[in-house]
Amino acid sequence: MKSIPRAPNELWVADMTYIPTWAGFLYLAVVLDAFSRKVVGWAMGEEMTANLVLAALNMALHTRNPESVIHHSDQGSQYTSLAFGQRCREMGVRPSMGTVGDAYDNAMAESFFATLECELLDRRSWRTKAEARTALFTWIEGWYNPRRLHSSLGYCSPMKYEEKYGANNDRATEHGLPTAAVGSSQAPTAAVDNPAPVNA
Numbered sequence: 376m377k378s379i380p381r382a383p384n385e386l387w388v389a390d391m392t393y394i395p396t397w398a399g400f401l402y403l404a405v406v407l408d409a410f411s412r413k414v415v416g417w418a419m420g421e422e423m424t425a426n427l428v429l430a431a432l433n434m435a436l437h438t439r440n441p442e443s444v445i446h447h448s449d450q451g452s453q454y455t456s457l458a459f460g461q462r463c464r465e466m467g468v469r470p471s472m473g474t475v476g477d478a479y480d481n482a483m484a485e486s487f488f489a490t491l492e493c494e495l496l497d498r499r500s501w502r503t504k505a506e507a508r509t510a511l512f513t514w515i516e517g518w519y520n521p522r523r524l525h526s527s528l529g530y531c532s533p534m535k536y537e538e539k540y541g542a543n544n545d546r547a548t549e550h551g552l553p554t555a556a557v558g559s560s561q562a563p564t565a566a567v568d569n570p571a572p573v574n575a
Contacts, residue, residue: 379409380408380409380410381410382410382540383408383410383411383439383537383540384408384410384439384441384442384444385409385410385444385445386408386409386410386444386445386447387406387407387408387409387415387416387435387444387445387446387447388406388407388409388447388448388481388483388484389404389405389406389416389428389431389432389446389447389448389454389484390404390405390448390449390481390484390485390487390488391403391405391423391427391428391451391453392488392491393423394419394496394507394511395496395500396500396501396502396503396504396506396507397500397501397502397503398502398503398504399421399504400421401419401420401421401504401507401508402419402420402421402422402423402427403417403418403419403511404417404418404419404420404427404428404430404431404453405417405431405484405487406431406432406434406435406446407483407484407487408439408533408537409447409483410537410540411528411533411534411536411537411540412483412487412525412527412528412533412536413533413534413536413537414487414515414519414520414533415434415435415438415439416431416433416434416435416436416438417431417434417515418430418434419508419511421504423453424453425452425453425456425458425459426458427453428448428453428454428459429458429459429462432446432459432463432468433462436466436468441467441468442467443467444468444469445468445469445470445471446463446468446469446470446471447470447471447472447473447481448470448471448472448473448481448484449472449473449481450472450473454470454472455472490519490523491514491519494514494518495510495511495514519533520532520533520534521533521534521535
């Protein structure tokens with residue numbers, strides 16, 4: 376992952392982690408837009424399968440509808456699976472993978488999980504996986520995307536940062552300058568094993 380994106384939907388980064396509960400592990404796959412750090416796709420499940428990362432990718436594709444985007448991940452078997460590669464080809468997504476064992480190559484996704492751990496996982500425990508799913512949904516869609524401030528974004532939240540970018544593009548259009556499209560900011564529930572939306 377070398378270039379710094381200057382607009383949404385140029386570069387996505389993806390990874391997975393596990394969420395401990397009293398009933399066993401729950402797994403979370405995410406896709407972040409590297410421009411705004413917004414979680415544009417996510418899915419939860421009880422196994423770390425290719426279907427899990429496919430669900431997160433499909434949510435990102437549905438909410439953003441990119442024309443051409445680089446999808447960066449590590450070389451986990453889920454991301455190197457035939458099904459994942461086929462879906463990328465079907466949708467014009469260009470997969471990119473870091474070198475084996477290079478933690479810095481996917482630093483943005485690792486930073487997101489560190490924030491999740493510090494702000495939610497270290498402060499809570501859940502008896503059931505359903506409780507964990509609800510808490511994760513609320514944290515991502517009710518806190519992180521719309522309200523969590525980032526110094527790297529000029530102390531804006533991911534959603535606010537994209538809104539400001541869109542407003543700047545609107546002004547550029549009024550003056551006849553070229554612009555880049557911004558994907559939808561509305562994120563539905565991910566496709567695999569997620570709860571119904573809850574009020575944040």
